[in-house]
Amino acid sequence: MQRDHEVVIIGGGMVGAALAARLGYAGMNVGLVEQGAPPTPPEGDFDLRISSLNARSLAFIEASDTALPEERCCTFRHIEVWNQDGKGHSHFSAEDSGMDRFGVFIENRTLQYALWERLERMPGVTLYTHCAPVSTMAASDARVIELDNGKILNAGLIVGADGARSTLRELAGIEITTYDYHQRALITNVETELPEQDVSWQCFTPTGPIAMLPLPGHHASLVWYDSDTATREREMLSDESLKDAIEAAFPKRLGSLIRVTGRASFPIRRQHARRYIAKRLVLIGDAAHVVHPLAGQGLNIGLHDADALAETLLAQRDVGDSTALHRYEIQRRIANQAMIAATESFHHLFTGAAPLRRLGDASLQLAERFPLAKRMMMQQANGLNPFKMR
Ligand SMILES: Cc1cc2nc3c(=O)[nH]c(=O)nc-3n(C[C@H](O)[C@H](O)[C@H](O)COP(=O)(O)OP(=O)(O)OC[C@H]3O[C@@H](n4cnc5c(N)ncnc54)[C@H](O)[C@@H]3O)c2cc1C
Structure with a gap:
């Protein structure tokens, strides 16, 4: 079957656009489908949707030669966490954790705009705006996707990056588990x-x-x-x-x-898709998982999905290779499940019944006494390998 693109990504939010930029920068032929209008340049008061980008996410954005406007980013090198009800208090410093910074805070729309600006200058990337998928069907060598403007696209792989209420996930019949x-x-x-x-x-x-x-x-x-x-x-x-x-x-x-x-x-x-993959289809970002935002990790793990998927696809002759997609799914599900469990424990340890809250308080006091444990925790939270010698 004649392919329009090697990869079609549904959803041009931060995660979908970052994946498109990485693949486009590597020379891949990519289509990006966004239901809304292209993002507009950030100006005036700061937007309400702010996210932290950690070390691995920043490296992934930089790997597509995308520049973030310094005047709208705030670098942070220290994190302080304490318990109002007790004595628990932990201070994390990037320097003590072996990093020059923990990351930056940036408006969601500033990041999305920077990525789209980069995409517009990539000859291999085609942007389809104001449209959304209505049906999809897999053949052996391609997946077909029909859009609500009547356009039909064929690709070796379709990626769902269309957020928590993903239409692609629904069209593929992938179920989710949720917790309020x-x-x-x-x-x-x-x-x-x-x-x-x-x-x-x-x-x-x-x-x-x-x-x-x-x-x-x-x-x-x-x-x-x-x-x-x-x-x-x-x-x-x-x-x-x-x-x-x-x-x-x-x-x-x-x-x-x-x-x-x-x-x-x-x-x-909280939300987690029961599967991340189907035939020539994969879910990333909030389409695959939504975590409690208290640790500021939702976008980061979405960008880590995009990073791992880009690495997988760039190493394959056929981007829809089921063995490679399966490996990707196992790798990311373990990492995302660990993040869900960590944010869940924080939530229950500090808002649960009094004995749980005492345990939460004690764990903060304990963390403060073990600098090596704090260093490893911060490296893990930044998407780095805490066991790697540097
Ligand atoms: C209060 C709060 C604070 C947060 N703080 C942080 C933080 O500090 N750090 C952090 O890492 N994360 C944070 N998060 C999480 C973070 O905002 C999300 O994880 C992130 O926005 C997910 O990005 P995404 O690109 O996967 O999805 P989205 O941002 O939802 O983007 C999806 C895109 O797909 C498009 N789309 C949707 N449906 C269709 C369709 N059918 N067809 C075509 N296009 C479609 C949408 O228009 C949108 O552009 C926070 C979340 C909340 C609620």
Whole structure:
């Protein structure tokens, strides 16, 4: 069968676009299908959707020669975690962990825009916008995908990077398991009197963590996890009342706020696809798994999927080779399952019943006493191999 592309990726979010950029940069013929419009350049106030990119994710983005605008990124070299209810307090430093930085915080749309800008300059990449798949069928040497604008594409492999509510996953008949944490995250961007520095911090409370992610200059993104009702009530407050509520609930080290520049809230769920692959089809990013965002790892593990898949595909003559896809699935499922288990334990250890919370507190105190364990934990969280000698 005549192929239009070697690989067609459904979903041009951060994970899909990053995979397209890596494959396109390596000279592969790639089609990227996005239901929305191309992203627009970031400007003005910082966007509400902010993510951390760890060392492995940054290296993967750089491997397609994509440049991130420094003025909208904030490098962080320290992480502090403590328990409001006890004595547990851990400080992680990039230097002590053998790294020059833990990563950067960046707006989702800035990263997506940087990737699309790169894709537009790649001759092997075709961008299809304002369209979505309606059906798909596998033949022995290709998979066919029909789009809602009537276009039909043939490719050696179709990749589903179309987010948590993936249409491709549904069309392929892949089921998911889900868990509702009965929590909601209120995200607010604030302007602060003090300049934010290269420290990201998180304080656990019995109702959920509160976290500060630094942004360039006098800006920060705050995340406040709580019950659905409490979060929705807070979201309805006036700017002035929300500012007062933040100043009262957040640790004093945040300093005074000048203004709240935006807010939104998200339900917190876990989701995992029962399979990542079908014949000449593979799921990556949130289409395959959604983890609790408290450790800031959802996007990172999605980019690690894209990294591992790119490595697999670039080493194959036939991108749809089932043995290679199977190996990819095993490798990524183990890593993603470990991340789900880790975020799950954090959640239960700090918001569970009192004995569990005491255990959580003790584990933070214990971690502080073992620098080697902290170093290994941070390397693992950054997608690096903690057992590799450097
Ligand atoms: C409150 C909160 C905070 C978070 N903080 C962090 C963090 O600090 N660090 C981190 O690593 N992660 C974080 N995450 C997780 C992170 O946002 C997600 O893991 C990430 O956005 C997933 O990227 P994706 O490209 O897989 O999916 P998405 O970002 O959902 O992108 C999917 C893309 O596919 C397109 N699409 C959808 N359906 C179709 C279709 N049928 N056809 C064509 N296109 C389609 C969409 O328009 C979109 O462009 C956080 C999540 C939440 C909720």
